[in-house]
Amino acid sequence: MTNMPFSLSDRATAYERMAKALVHLGDTWRDWPDLPSVAAAMGLSPSHFQREFTRWAGVSPRQFQAAIAHAEAGDLLRSGASVLEATYETGLSGPGRLHDLFIAHEGLTPGEAKAGGGGADLCLGRAPTPFGEGAWLISPRGLVALGFIDEGAPKRTGFEHQGRGEAEAFADLAARYPDADIRRDDAAARAMAALVFEKGEPLPVALYGTPFRRQVWRALLDIPAGCTRTYGELAAASGHPKAARAVGAAVGANPISWFIPCHRALAADGRLHNYHWGVARKRAMLTFESAHAA
Numbered sequence: 001m002t003n004m005p006f007s008l009s010d011r012a013t014a015y016e017r018m019a020k021a022l023v024h025l026g027d028t029w030r031d032w033p034d035l036p037s038v039a040a041a042m043g044l045s046p047s048h049f050q051r052e053f054t055r056w057a058g059v060s061p062r063q064f065q066a067a068i069a070h071a072e073a074g075d076l077l078r079s080g081a082s083v084l085e086a087t088y089e090t091g092l093s094g095p096g097r098l099h100d101l102f103i104a105h106e107g108l109t110p111g112e113a114k115a116g117g118g119g120a121d122l123c124l125g126r127a128p129t130p131f132g133e134g135a136w137l138i139s140p141r142g143l144v145a146l147g148f149i150d151e152g153a154p155k156r157t158g159f160e161h162q163g164r165g166e167a168e169a170f171a172d173l174a175a176r177y178p179d180a181d182i183r184r185d186d187a188a189a190r191a192m193a194a195l196v197f198e199k200g201e202p203l204p205v206a207l208y209g210t211p212f213r214r215q216v217w218r219a220l221l222d223i224p225a226g227c228t229r230t231y232g233e234l235a236a237a238s239g240h241p242k243a244a245r246a247v248g249a250a251v252g253a254n255p256i257s258w259f260i261p262c263h264r265a266l267a268a269d270g271r272l273h274n275y276h277w278g279v280a281r282k283r284a285m286l287t288f289e290s291a292h293a294a
Helices: 008-031 035-042 046-057 061-071 073-079 110-114 166-175 186-198 211-221 231-237 244-252 279-293
Strands: 103-107 121-129 132-139 142-149 181-184 203-207
Touching (some): 008 035, 008 046, 008 061, 008 121, 008 186, 008 279, 035 046, 035 061, 046 061, 121 142, 121 166, 121 186, 132 166, 142 166, 211 231, 211 244
Parallel strands (some): 103 203, 121 181, 142 203
Antiparallel strands (some): 132 142
16 A cells, blocks of 8 residues: 555645644654654544655655754744755655756746736646645746645634635636636646646746846745745845835735745744745645755
8 A cells, every 4th residue: 555656636635634744743743742643633543644644745754753853843933043054855746856846937028017917828727736736827938826725624723724715716816917818727737737746847937027026036936945034034135125025025926836935934023924825834834844854
């Protein structure tokens, strides 16, 4: 059973449970809970949890605990501080390395950006990601936007849910490009998801945005996995040291979640807040990256 393929769809389906597990391990790593107690907290048998977590994360729960202890991910999440500067392997794409994905981002002309996507031929589809079902907005030039779908996910104590169903997630992305011609194409979304998450191919990105926002998004790309930056630090890195508030707005407007890592941006006090696709997902992403950075 452990050698059976674990597809991208399997990872997306497992995300909800694995996100809870990441938060639980991040909160309890100092106590070194054993496998049966962690599995019980997830409502799974020890063998089921061990198998599913290892296949999803690329490391065993015990290895993950050791990595968190080494990286002190709890302190990272509370304070936003990290000094980890290394080569990062996430394990999200099986034998591939997500940090090796080359993001070729093509800025559009000012006229195109100002036109709200006017005249652009875009397709919008649903396809899995390691962090749940994704809403993918794609142009002939590359990925325009990526959001997340959380249909039917109930709220749970200690696991804040801010999800959007498919219709709401699709409307959210489409509203950012009100003048574009948008059609539904799940096949195109699945092809792009497989390209980057399973095959480890370069991800072409088409950035619709003002020059200022594109500067901020490029600064986000310079933050290593496992690290975070405050809005003030991002403002300095993007060449606008006195514009922290405007930089925060630009981070919030980032259309391409995960790949352009706005989840690595924190408030000055280190709080996790205001992530468009749910604070729980942001915390899961940071915990995962921090542990693998070790």
